[in-house]
Amino acid sequence: MTVKNYFPGNENKLFDAGGGLTRKVAAHNDNVMCVEVHFETGTVAARHHHPHEQITYVISGKFEFTVGDETYVIGAGDSLYKQPNIEHGATCLEAGTLLDIFTPHREDFL
Numbered sequence: 400m401t402v403k404n405y406f407p408g409n410e411n412k413l414f415d416a417g418g419g420l421t422r423k424v425a426a427h428n429d430n431v432m433c434v435e436v437h438f439e440t441g442t443v444a445a446r447h448h449h450p451h452e453q454i455t456y457v458i459s460g461k462f463e464f465t466v467g468d469e470t471y472v473i474g475a476g477d478s479l480y481k482q483p484n485i486e487h488g489a490t491c492l493e494a495g496t497l498l499d500i501f502t503p504h505r506e507d508f509l
Contacts, residue, residue, distance in 0.1 A: 408425070418443070421437045429503060434501070435458075444490075448484050456499075457495065460491060461474045467487070474495075
């Protein structure tokens with residue numbers, strides 16, 4: 400199997416997930432995936448869960464995140480860890496961009 404090491408940004412398509420949320424899958428393999436996620440102000444990512452571990456890093460904007468029973472207001476430079484199967488969701492308070500890292504990769508995003 401050939402491992403892909405380079406993922407040019409201009410080759411990655413922006414996917415419209417609806418409701419003011421778009422995402423672009425960046426580097427990934429079977430074990431890990433990097434995803435750029437763009438939110439418009441007021442966009443809500445409904446509470447959900449999945450079997451993947453996830454780290455979210457805020458590149459820009461301001462967000463209210465709920466992870467399990469805790470709620471956080473976070474901005475540029477802040478990050479969150481979400482363990483597998485924990486319920487989480489977000490509301491975008493100021494338009495911005497997140498960088499999500501998943502392990503293993505999200506097959507449903509490919």
